Amino acid sequence: DTGVSQDPRHKITKRGQNVTFRCDPISEHNRLYWYRQTLGQGPEFLTYFQNEAQLEKSRLLSDRFSAERPKGSFSTLEIQRTEQGDSAMYLCASSLGGTGGTATNEKLFFGSGTQLSVL
Amino acid sequence: DQQVKQNSPSLSVQEGRISILNCDYTNSMFDYFLWYKKYPAEGPTFLISISSIKDKNEDGRFTVFLNKSAKHLSLHIVPSQPGDSAVYFCAASAGDMRFGAGTRLTVKP
Numbered sequence: 001d002t003g004v005s006q007d008p009r010h011k012i013t014k015r016g017q018n019v020t021f022r023c024d025p026i027s028e029h030n031r032l033y034w035y036r037q038t039l040g041q042g043p044e045f046l047t048y049f050q051n052e053a054q055l056e057k058s059r060l061l062s063d064r065f066s067a068e069r070p071k072g073s074f075s076t077l078e079i080q081r082t083e084q085g086d087s088a089m090y091l092c093a094s095s096l097g098g099t100g101g102t103a104t105n106e107k108l109f110f111g112s113g114t115q116l117s118v119l
Numbered sequence: 120d121q122q123v124k125q126n127s128p129s130l131s132v133q134e135g136r137i138s139i140l141n142c143d144y145t146n147s148m149f150d151y152f153l154w155y156k157k158y159p160a161e162g163p164t165f166l167i168s169i170s171s172i173k174d175k176n177e178d179g180r181f182t183v184f185l186n187k188s189a190k191h192l193s194l195h196i197v198p199s200q201p202g203d204s205a206v207y208f209c210a211a212s213a214g215d216m217r218f219g220a221g222t223r224l225t226v227k228p
Contacts, residue, residue: 004162033216042123042208042218043163056215091162106212107153110162 002026004111006092012117013082020078021114025094032075033108034067035091036060043091049075050097082118089113122146123211125219133227138196140222142209145190149211154183154194157206157221166207167194199226 005024013019025032030051035043046065047057051072061067064082069075079086093108124143132138140154150171155163169176169183169192176183182195196203204226209219 035218040128040220042125042210042220045215045217048215058215093162106151106216107165107168108163108216109165110155112160112162 004092004094004109006090006111006114008114009112010115010117012119014119015082015084017082018078018080019082019116020076021090021092021116022074022076023092023111024074025092026109027073029094029096029109030072031095031097031106032069033093033095034075034077035093035110037089037091037113038087046077079116082116084118087116087118089115121220122149123209123217123219125209125222127222128220129223129225131225131227132199134201135198138194138199138203138224138226140194140196140207140209140224142192142194142219143190144192144211146211146213146217147190148213149217151212152183152185152192153210153212153216154181155208155210155218157208163208196224199224201226201228 007022033048034046037043045058047067049069064080067077091113093110095106122145153168154166156166157163167178167181167183169185185192206221206223208221
């Protein structure tokens with residue numbers, strides 16, 4: 001199965017520490033998305049990439065968050081100086097994508113997520 | 120700003136009966152709507168979608184209905200099976216994809 005994979009599945013860290021998550025999308029997919037989900041809520045959009053270019057960033061994404069997709073394949077999401085409010089499930093998704101600068105008519109394939117707990 | 124709303128956090132139905140999950144949206148620019156299903160400890164998986172140019176899309180036991188004038192869509196599952204028990208998310212896209220808060224469906228044997 002060559003679905004979307006995320007690593008690690010779980011991460012426990014102390015407040016103030018930096019954490020980095022990795023996402024490997026489906027190999028032929030051009031678009032890669034990061035979402036955050038907290039208990040009782042749906043996934044909240046954070047950012048997405050078309051190949052290696054980061055095309056959109058949510059206002060939710062503070063300066064402590066940075067995402068990269070250096071070669072247009074895997075992506076990393078780093079959170080610096082973690083806070084307890086960062087505790088959530090971080091979901092990565094990928095899609096085939098299309099031409100143009102917007103991501104309409106997309107079907108996202110999600111990974112299993114990284115569950116972050118900040119103590 | 121919650122542009123996609125699922126007002127029922129939970130729904131319980133008997134096996135074999137119909138499950139109807141509802142979703143409302145506020146942004147008239149949304150042009151593509153999807154339903155995702157999520158089991159515990161897994162990411163959401165795509166279930167069914169509908170373009171704004173249609174009002175119905177059917178796939179086996181699953182049918183999605185879109186009422187653009189009311190900005191409302193619904194997912195019908197018939198007959199419901201215990202394996203359908205999961206959290207169902209409604210999503211809408213006009214660029215980035217927005218999700219509702221989810222409805223937990225429980226199908227009782």
